[in-house]
Amino acid sequence: MSTETPRPADTADETVTDSPAKSGSVAQSDFTTDTRVQTVSTAIDGYVVKLRSGDLGALPAIFGLVVLIILFYGLRPETFLSKFNIANLLVQALPVTILAMGLVFVLLLGEIDLSAGVASGACAAVMGKLMVDSGTNWLVAVLAAAVTGLLIGLLIGALVAIVRIPSFVVTLALFLGLQGIALKLIGEGGTVPIHNNVIYALANKYMPVWLGWTLAIVCALLYAGIQLLRWQRQNSKGLSRRPLALILVQVALVAVALLGGAYVLNLNRARTPLAPFFGGVPWGVPLVAVLLIICTFVLGRTSYGRHLYAVGGNAEAARRAGINVTRLRMSVFMICSVLAAVSGIVAASRLNSVTPDAGAGNTLLYAVGAAVIGGTSLFGGKGKARDAILGGLVIAIIDNGLGLLGAKAYLNYLITGGFLLLAASIDALARRRRSATGS
Numbered sequence: 001m002s003t004e005t006p007r008p009a010d011t012a013d014e015t016v017t018d019s020p021a022k023s024g025s026v027a028q029s030d031f032t033t034d035t036r037v038q039t040v041s042t043a044i045d046g047y048v049v050k051l052r053s054g055d056l057g058a059l060p061a062i063f064g065l066v067v068l069i070i071l072f073y074g075l076r077p078e079t080f081l082s083k084f085n086i087a088n089l090l091v092q093a094l095p096v097t098i099l100a101m102g103l104v105f106v107l108l109l110g111e112i113d114l115s116a117g118v119a120s121g122a123c124a125a126v127m128g129k130l131m132v133d134s135g136t137n138w139l140v141a142v143l144a145a146a147v148t149g150l151l152i153g154l155l156i157g158a159l160v161a162i163v164r165i166p167s168f169v170v171t172l173a174l175f176l177g178l179q180g181i182a183l184k185l186i187g188e189g190g191t192v193p194i195h196n197n198v199i200y201a202l203a204n205k206y207m208p209v210w211l212g213w214t215l216a217i218v219c220a221l222l223y224a225g226i227q228l229l230r231w232q233r234q235n236s237k238g239l240s241r242r243p244l245a246l247i248l249v250q251v252a253l254v255a256v257a258l259l260g261g262a263y264v265l266n267l268n269r270a271r272t273p274l275a276p277f278f279g280g281v282p283w284g285v286p287l288v289a290v291l292l293i294i295c296t297f298v299l300g301r302t303s304y305g306r307h308l309y310a311v312g313g314n315a316e317a318a319r320r321a322g323i324n325v326t327r328l329r330m331s332v333f334m335i336c337s338v339l340a341a342v343s344g345i346v347a348a349s350r351l352n353s354v355t356p357d358a359g360a361g362n363t364l365l366y367a368v369g370a371a372v373i374g375g376t377s378l379f380g381g382k383g384k385a386r387d388a389i390l391g392g393l394v395i396a397i398i399d400n401g402l403g404l405l406g407a408k409a410y411l412n413y414l415i416t417g418g419f420l421l422l423a424a425s426i427d428a429l430a431r432r433r434r435s436a437t438g439s
Helices: 008-030 040-052 059-075 083-108 116-133 138-161 167-186 197-204 209-236 244-265 284-301 303-313 315-320 325-351 363-374 386-405 409-437
Strands: none
Touching: 040 244, 059 363, 059 386, 059 409, 083 116, 083 197, 083 244, 083 284, 083 303, 083 325, 083 363, 083 386, 116 138, 116 167, 116 325, 116 363, 138 167, 138 197, 138 325, 197 284, 197 325, 209 244, 284 303, 284 325, 284 386, 303 315, 303 325, 315 325, 363 386, 363 409, 386 409
């Protein structure tokens, strides 16, 4: 009986002979997920698995919106969903939504900017003083406010990313310092009135009816075109893609929301039949839509956005992969402060003035609450620009609905705080669930 032991050379030969087949098999399995064709059933099953793994996305915010709308409509059926109140509610949500959109970038890295609210007030004060005291053109004044925001963000970013002071400490110091600057600019008890028609129109005037309809139709067609072109490109390359039926349903829902919103906002809101027509889409709404599109594109379609998610998920791993973490950390504070300047301008338009306490008080808390309630994680690495829209609407609906009910101010604080605590708890539990499932 032969007991010959295989020579090392034989073993090596077998390994060399088998490796192409084995490597080809491994390579093919590596791309199975990328080339998988989904049906409606498998797409729904995949979404359920995603929810069970702790990735809830915007579902809690949408659920909260539906509950609040049903609740306040039940309590105030004659006023809450009236054509007058819907326009008011959208205008009411504008400043907080824009501020929250900037905070999403900071929160994606697991940082915080406590000075964003007062930065918005200080930037608006710069704009107002330039226009009122020296008669500066409104466009130059707006650019000056934006540059002021950029410099504030640059200072915060440098102190956090280069000097390595915790963002909580830096922005808390800026919170106090910027309030002092606004007080110095405007004076104690002072007010800077905003008389410029362009700035005033942002939150107080409305688009012509034909322009509102045109904007809604163009946005719906653009959204449908982008989604269908994306599906066609994935299909032609044999990549994994969602079923066409689900994409058509999604496009239809967005189109109904856009056209339905345009219809309600374009209704005549004049108090008496004898008064001239009063209606249309508020000018601030397309401003938020443009910012949403830009931020969504930056976060979802650029290498900069992918690097943000990578740093937010694991900063050390991102640094080892060659990502410039310091530059990214500085950039998010600059983006946040520039958007805070835009928020301050819209808030000045809504109030028709700027005061020393503009952006102070609850503004920051509402903006952070909006981002978190919308679905952005406080732990970094998870969030989208749309979260600011959803969370801003939740905050505005609570404020608006309780105002219609004539509720005391303490109830507003209690309910808003409760929603924020609930959103943070869901975020923490979802994070634990994701860690447990390894997703």
